[in-house]
Amino acid sequence: MPTLTIDNQQVTVPDGTTVLEAAExxxxxxxxxxxxxxxGAVGACRMCAVTVVEGTFKGLKMSCxxxxxxxxxxxxxxxxxxxxRARVSEWLMLNHPHDCPVCDEGGECQLQEMTIASGHGLRRYTGKKRTYNNQQLGPFIAQEMNRCIQCYRCVRTYKDYCGGKDFGVMGSRNRVFFGRFKDGTLESDFSGNIVDACPTGVFTDxxxxxxxxxxxxxxxxxxxxxxSLGCSTVPGGRYGELQRVRSSVNEKVNGFFICDRGRFGSSYVNHPERPRQATRGSWKLTVDEALQQLDVKARELxxxxxxxxxxxxxxxxxxxxTxxxxxxxxxxxxCRxxxxxxxxxxxxxxxxxxxxxxxRLCSLEKVRQSDLVVAIGADPLAEAPMLGVALRQAVRSGGKVKVFDPRPVELxxxxEKQTVSPxxxxxLLDGTSVESKQLVDLLRGAERPVxxxxxxxxxxxxMLRLKKIAAAASNDQRNCLVHPLLGGANSFGAALLSLPEQDDLLTRLESERIKMLVCVETDPLLEAPDNERFAKALSLLEELxxxxxxxxxxxxxxNLFxxxxxxxxxxxTFINNEGRQQLFxxxxxxxxxxxxxxxGNHPPREFIDVAPGSDPIPSWQLFQQLLGEATDLPTLRxxxxxxxxxxxxxxxxxxxxxxxxxxxxxxxxxYTDEIPAAPEESLQLVVTPARYGSDLLSRYSAKLQPRFTEACVQLHPQDAAARGLQDGAKVVLDTVEGPFNLTLKCNDKMAIGCAxxxxxxxxxxLVPGGKLSFCKVHAGMSHG
Incomplete structure (x- = not known):
């Protein structure tokens, strides 16, 4: 670890640290x-010049x-x-439009900060400035290329780090352009990161x-x-409106970036139909009155x-x-x-x-450092998008990724993908088959397997079967680690607090012994299988x-909201998929x-003491009130x-x-699992999360609506041909939960024998995560 002196201050840093990082x-x-x-750095901006007085290479050098x-x-x-640095700053600013008053980056613009820090303040250039025609890049990103200083951060983020393929650099010298070959929505699920990476106002939200x-x-x-990954973010709001979300830095989890679902999926907070008033049927109540009714009714029943x-x-x-x-x-x-x-x-x-x-759970940081990641039954871009970026960093560092899944997984x-049915x-995970033993051997040959x-x-x-594979692939020198993908932001926390055995909610409701159901930030009609049975069971309740x-x-x-x-x-607090306790x-x-x-006016023309719609209270405070407690969070924790x-x-x-x-x-x-026998001429039903709108929060976010896709059922072309079906046909999907009319899409990247x-x-x-089930697909329209 070298020790060096910067501006008469000594610092010892790890090998490979740059002078810029040492100065920080x-x-x-x-x-x-x-x-x-x-x-990292590419030496493109020439802004970080310092003088090396003593060293192998003396003189003016780029500290990065x-x-x-x-x-x-x-x-x-x-x-x-x-x-x-002052001359470089002046050179970079030659073609800049100096439009800070109307630039969304104003106030957090690195170009503003570094221009002042470099000592440049006098605009001497009076010639004609370079100008561009901006591209339309879709609903999320606005482009103002005239502000560009050619730092290459956008393309290094979008293409190099996040793996996007439809955005890059074109042109040469002082006519360099960052964008697409033609106008169009950016295709990457991580496009918003160029907003955070851009040091000026070229790409904004x-x-x-x-x-x-x-x-x-x-x-x-x-x-x-x-x-379930629990990425660190910094939301920002004003005037009661959540206006944006940007990435925070958490090197154990998401690193420096987030996905577009996390960035643009926040407008559920401002949903126009969001209920903000306690009600008993059509009657409006105060929250205190509603809590009193809840407590009295529960004890009475x-x-x-x-x-x-x-x-x-x-x-x-x-x-x-909560x-x-x-x-x-x-x-x-x-009660129970x-x-x-x-x-x-x-x-x-x-x-x-x-x-x-x-x-043996591991963080995203460990995934990024792995030399072999084997994903089993996982579609990262749909279930945990930033895992896809972590896998890319593993590959960029020389690691390998192998996927076993029935879906047309993209990364x-x-x-390497092996398409297999559920x-x-x-x-594959039973530990005795040839494929299972080959998987164990593959993992044993890696230094840092995940x-x-x-x-x-x-x-x-x-998951229990996979645990045995991980144990078999471990040795005295290192464990084979596991990175699980779970259903929600606090799935791990809910599991941590639960009893070893949980009853099935639907079975208990259908028993008709339940008179009152209290649902805390959940909707079984949307979040659980068999929603039609749930609807019927809920109708049996005396109080919901x-x-x-x-x-x-x-x-x-x-009945009471x-x-x-x-x-x-x-x-x-949420506890993420690797058991990390994180506070918000x-x-x-x-x-x-x-x-x-x-x-539409600002400010409103009527002034009152209490802000409209301010009744909502944190759910944990509501239960503290029901318990007659008034402790603060530190005491509660x-x-x-x-x-x-x-x-x-x-x-x-x-x-x-x-x-x-x-x-x-x-x-x-x-838990012990049983694999049911398949009915004749049936297909294995695979229900998967959509990339956008599968979780309820993004489903209620208007900003993400352009990303919502039409419903369809996908079959392998061989399965479609065997049933006399063609791509685009209207078909019926028959399941244990009833028939559904859908459009057929043929996809040769998914498993044969699956729908x-x-x-x-x-x-x-249909909700992901249910037990293994089967279905049939045939032509026609259902009238059920």
Whole structure:
């Protein structure tokens, strides 16, 4: 580790550290543009000049490219370096339009900061400026190429780091252009990252265009709620409206970037139909009145019909604090322990991850560092998009990726795919077949192997089988690690709090012993299989109570509704798929946006003491009120830590701070699987999440609507031909949940003998993660 001197300050840094990075450790800011910690440097901007006084190569050098050496002496503020940087800054600004007053990057523009830092302030150029025609890049990204300073960050982010193929660099010299060959929507699922990477206002968030300045925004560290990875984000809001989401830095999880679903899927917070008022049928209530009615009715039914009569249902959308307090309230009123998921198979898979696999779980950082990743039953871009980017970094570092899946999986990197059906996946993991032994041998030959386990596809039984493969591929020198993909943002947390055995919600509802169901931030009609049976079972209830912040069908039909806050309006904890405890902080207060209350005017013409639509309260506070407690979150977390010892350092964690994983436990097998026999002439039914709109939050986000796809059923061409069907035909998909009229799409990249449907906004009837089932596809239209 070399020790060097920069501006008379000594610092010792790891081998391979550049002078620019060493200066950062000392708090010395060297102006730069092309350098980015995730992207490295290419020496394109020439802005980071320093003078090497002592070293192998003396003189004026680019600090982003020069490696630190033992005994090196560097100056950043000498006359030569300062004058060079000022000239470079002036040169970069020659063709810039100087349109800061109308640029969305104003206030957080690195070009502004570095131009001032370099000492350039006088505009001397009076000639004709270079100009471009901007491209239309779709609903998310706005382009203003005249502001470009040719740092190459956009193309290095979009193409090199994230693997996009429809965006690049064209032209030469001072006519370099960054964009597509022609206008069109950017195809990558990570296109929004060029907004964060761009140091000036060339690429900006079109959905946030002309809304606010950076200094006007309320921001706070948060956790993306759209999948189980738990990426770190920084949402920003103003005037009661959540206006944008940008990536935060979390090197253990998402690194420096996020996916487009996480970036643009936030407008569910501002949904025009979002329920913000407590109601009893058509009667409006205060939240206090609604809570009193809830408590009185629950105790009354338990006294009359016993503890079975009231059922409490938590969810993987609810925070860890909410689910724990829900359990406490169940104890208080004397009913059975709550169920923490409406979808039992998904929940059981999460329990396997939280208990049986706890000692070998790994972070996205470990995935990026792996030399062999084998994904089994996982479609990263649909289930956990940033995993796809992590796999790309593994490949860029020399690693290999292999995928076993029935779906037409796509990844932003080179990979080998073996197309297998769901039953063949389970056979692959049984530990005795030839294929299974070959898989173990493959993993044993790697130095840092990782198994990616698709919880939705494999279920609890498949996850337990995969655990045996991981154990067989481990040795005394290293473990074969596992990165599971779970159903929701807090699936791990809900599993962590659950009893070893969970009853099936639908079975209990159909028993007619349940008189009252309390749903906390969940809708079984959308989140659980057999939604038609659920609808009938719910009609048997005497009382349906819903606490939520989404306008779901269940919210509309509740006897008693109590509004809660969205994650960006409250604080709480999610535990991600690898067991990492992560806290989020409130960004905005719940209220109707001023753009709504002002009816287009600003400010509104009526002034009142209480903001309209400000009734929603964090669900954990609602249950504290029901329990008669008034403790703050730190005190609550101390109690939780005592009750749940696996929550290591839970009471000391801070939003945006260092996160830590829960403690390991002894394994706990909770499930055994059986593979049903296939009916004659049937196909294995594969229900998969859509890339956009499968999770409820993105489904209710208007910004993502351009990405929603039409519903269809996909077959391999051989299966279609065997049934006399052609691509584009109208067909009937017959399932145990009923027939569905869909359009046929032939796809030769999926498994033979399977029928594939995506669960999304335009086809909500079938939900991913159920038990293995079969179906039939035939021509015609169903009238059922």
């Amino acid at each position: 450790q000392l708090g010395i800011v060297i102006p730069h543009f092309c350098y980015h910690k995730a992207l 490219l020069v490696k630190a050496e033992e005994g090196m002496v560097v100056t950043t503020d000498d006359q030569q370096s300062v004058e060079f 079109k959905t946030y265009r002309f809304k606010s300045r950076y200094w006007d925004l309320q921001e706070a560290p948060s956790i993306c709620p759209h999948c 338990i006294n009359q019909h016993g503890p079975e009569s009231v059922l409490l249902l938590g969810s993987n959308r609810a925070s860890l604090e 689910n724990w307090l829900l359990q406490r309230w169940a104890e208080e009123i004397g 322990a709550p169920l923490l998921s409406a979808h039992l198979p998904r929940h059981q898979a999460a329990q396997v991850a939280a208990f049986d696999l706890a000692d 932003p990197c080179d990979f 039953t063949e996946l389970l056979d 198994l990616v386990a698709g919880g939705l596809m494999l279920g609890a039984g498949g 109570v819903v606490l939520d912040y989404l306008p779901t069908p269940l919210s509309v039909h509740a 109590i509004p809660t806050t969205a994650p960006v309006e409250s604080e709480g 902080a409130p960004v905005i207060k719940p209220r109707l946006p001023i753009s709504v209350t002002g009816e 101390e109690k939780m830590k005592t009750a749940v010892p696996r929550l290591i350092d839970f009471e000391t964690l801070q939003p945006g701070g260092v996160s830590c994983r829960v403690a390991h436990v002894d394994e706990r097998c909770i 594939l449907v995506e669960n999304g906004p335009k086809f909500q009837q």
